[in-house]
Amino acid sequence: xxxxxxxxxxxxxxxxxxxxxxxxxxxxxxxxxxxxxxxxxxxxxxxxxxxxxxxxxxxxxxxxxxxxxxxxxxxxxxxxxxxxxxxxxxxxxxxxxxxxxxxxxxxxxxxxxxxxxxxxxxxxxxxxxxxxxxxxxxxxxxxxxxxxxxxxxxxxxxxxxxxxxxxxxxxxxxxxxxxxxxxxxxxxxxxxxxxxxxxxxxxxxxxxxxxxxxxxxxxxxxxxxxxxxxxxxxxxxxxxxxxxxxxxxxxxxxxxxxxxxxxxxxxxxxxxxxxxxxxxxxxxxxxxxxxxxxxxxxxxxxxxxxxxxxxxxxxxxxxxxxxxxxxxxxxxxxxxxxxxxxxxxxxxxxxxxxxxxxxxxxxxxxxxxxxxxxxxxxxxxxxxxxxxxxxxxxxxxxxxxxxxxxxxxxxxxxxxxxxxxxxxxxxxxxxxxxxxxxxxxxxxxxxxxxxxxxxxxxxxxxxxxxxxxxxxxxxxxxxxxxxxxxxxxxxxxxxxxxxxxxxxxxxxxxxxxxxxxxxxxxxxxxxxxxx
Numbered sequence: 001x002x003x004x005x006x007x008x009x010x011x012x013x014x015x016x017x018x019x020x021x022x023x024x025x026x027x028x029x030x031x032x033x034x035x036x037x038x039x040x041x042x043x044x045x046x047x048x049x050x051x052x053x054x055x056x057x058x059x060x061x062x063x064x065x066x067x068x069x070x071x072x073x074x075x076x077x078x079x080x081x082x083x084x085x086x087x088x089x090x091x092x093x094x095x096x097x098x099x100x101x102x103x104x105x106x107x108x109x110x111x112x113x114x115x116x117x118x119x120x121x122x123x124x125x126x127x128x129x130x131x132x133x134x135x136x137x138x139x140x141x142x143x144x145x146x147x148x149x150x151x152x153x154x155x156x157x158x159x160x161x162x163x164x165x166x167x168x169x170x171x172x173x174x175x176x177x178x179x180x181x182x183x184x185x186x187x188x189x190x191x192x193x194x195x196x197x198x199x200x201x202x203x204x205x206x207x208x209x210x211x212x213x214x215x216x217x218x219x220x221x222x223x224x225x226x227x228x229x230x231x232x233x234x235x236x237x238x239x240x241x242x243x244x245x246x247x248x249x250x251x252x253x254x255x256x257x258x259x260x261x262x263x264x265x266x267x268x269x270x271x272x273x274x275x276x277x278x279x280x281x282x283x284x285x286x287x288x289x290x291x292x293x294x295x296x297x298x299x300x301x302x303x304x305x306x307x308x309x310x311x312x313x314x315x316x317x318x319x320x321x322x323x324x325x326x327x328x329x330x331x332x333x334x335x336x337x338x339x340x341x342x343x344x345x346x347x348x349x350x351x352x353x354x355x356x357x358x359x360x361x362x363x364x365x366x367x368x369x370x371x372x373x374x375x376x377x378x379x380x381x382x383x384x385x386x387x388x389x390x391x392x393x394x395x396x397x398x399x400x401x402x403x404x405x406x407x408x409x410x411x412x413x414x415x416x417x418x419x420x421x422x423x424x425x426x427x428x429x430x431x432x433x434x435x436x437x438x439x440x441x442x443x444x445x446x447x448x449x450x451x452x453x454x455x456x457x458x459x460x461x462x463x464x465x466x467x468x469x470x471x472x473x474x475x476x477x478x479x480x481x482x483x484x485x486x487x488x489x490x491x492x493x494x495x496x497x498x499x500x501x502x503x504x505x506x507x508x509x510x511x512x513x514x515x516x517x518x519x520x521x522x523x524x525x526x527x528x529x530x531x
Contacts, residue, residue: 211237
């Protein structure tokens with residue numbers, strides 16, 4: 001009887017979430033011993049569950065928040081504020097589940113030949129939470145706050161290619177680039193580029209066009225949102241209330257999900273996720289090989305780390321496979337010291353995967369002429385298992401005769417106090433859907449988020465040339481070279497690209513995997529509903 005009940009639950013979940021046809025589901029269900037009548041009833045129930053319903057309080061427990069968090073989009077650096085932002089604000093461009101740019105507040109667009117001149121149409125009939133109607137000036141202002149000499153926005157570097165921007169009418173804007181870029185709509189999908197009213201500055205009381213309004217905010221602790229009603233996106237913003245809790249510890253997040261204290265959790269522990277998958281009350285969503293890029297990054301302008309041989313010693317001295325097996329239970333693939341993944345069409349398939357080689361690490365360390373210990377700063381504030389990874393790194397470096405001291409630092413304020421400041425520290429990067437965006441934002445000389453401080457004019461010129469190259473074979477060759485330059489000379493030790501592992505109560509719908517980020521592109525508050 002217990003075995004049949006388990007099969008029944010599994011069949012129900014299959015019908016509700018896999019998108020199979022009625023005919024295929026009936027065949028699969030009957031293979032488990034379920035009758036035709038029961039299978040038909042199950043499928044009908046699942047179809048009804050797939051229709052968004054309004055109501056309820058949705059409670060999210062997430063890693064990726066800090067006591068220094070703000071709803072100013074120029075400050076976002078981690079998942080809690082991205083998810084919070086997309087509850088209140090809308091972006092200019094959204095991405096579908098396959099990663100293709102689709103219209104959001106910029107409804108549609110077209111480029112003139114050469115992709116230098118672009119026209120974007122502003123969506124009509126949308127209002128902000130203060131009643132103001134969206135127009136072109138709001139878009140211009142929302143881009144302008146990320147540009148200019150007086151901003152430290154992470155989006156500044158990717159927007160430097162804009163030579164001119166203006167309103168053609170209240171419903172249309174024109175953008176001229178310094179050179180062509182066929183991927184420019186992808187750039188405007190950066191999560192920092194949310195839309196606020198023209199002239200808006202009161203970030204403690206955000207005004208947006210999103211489905212919810214902010215009720216309360218305790219940075220690093222909790223955010224609460226209320227549904228504003230009459231959302232312009234049909235079938236979205238279905239919950240009455242959304243509570244977003246910052247739960248940095250993965251064990252605490254997992255326990256809260258299993259006990260029903262929360263309805264959703266991000267970044268599950270790969271070491272326990274197999275057990276969670278057997279729980280019929282939970283739905284575990286795995287997005288394979290497109291997750292976070294976990295790295296230890298040295299700033300190449302700092303003493304010691306300005307030595308290329310030391311950087312190579314750091315890259316050869318990490319046992320990637322051991323970390324993936326021990327910390328991530330195989331739910332990851334090795335990184336190759338840059339942040340593109342194998343699903344990107346420009347991923348360098350010809351570059352050998354760097355593996356653990358203590359002899360090569362020892363050779364380059366000796367060649368560097370340096371001696372003494374190397375200090376790596378790590379924290380759960382970077383990502384939940386960063387310290388575990390750092391300690392395994394310490395062990396593998398010791399086998400090469402290199403002393404790596406791991407200094408555990410506070411999680412609070414990590415992205416403000418450690419990242420971009422300390423010579424060698426733990427860092428993670430989320431997926432960028434465009435190679436151009438990746439290379440410009442993570443490694444470009446003009447980027448405020450170039451965390452290795454590796455600023456190479458030849459690299460910048462190659463990225464600019466690839467941006468306008470219409471011959472796909474030549475463009476691919478250029479991007480291959482970019483990856484080789486970063487891996488050989490840069491300061492990034494990118495050792496693993498994980499699977500995204502989200503956990504939801506089985507009653508939560510709208511939980512499909514997404515090509516960009518976990519938690520359905522951090523839009524689960526907007527996209528989800530209770531069955």
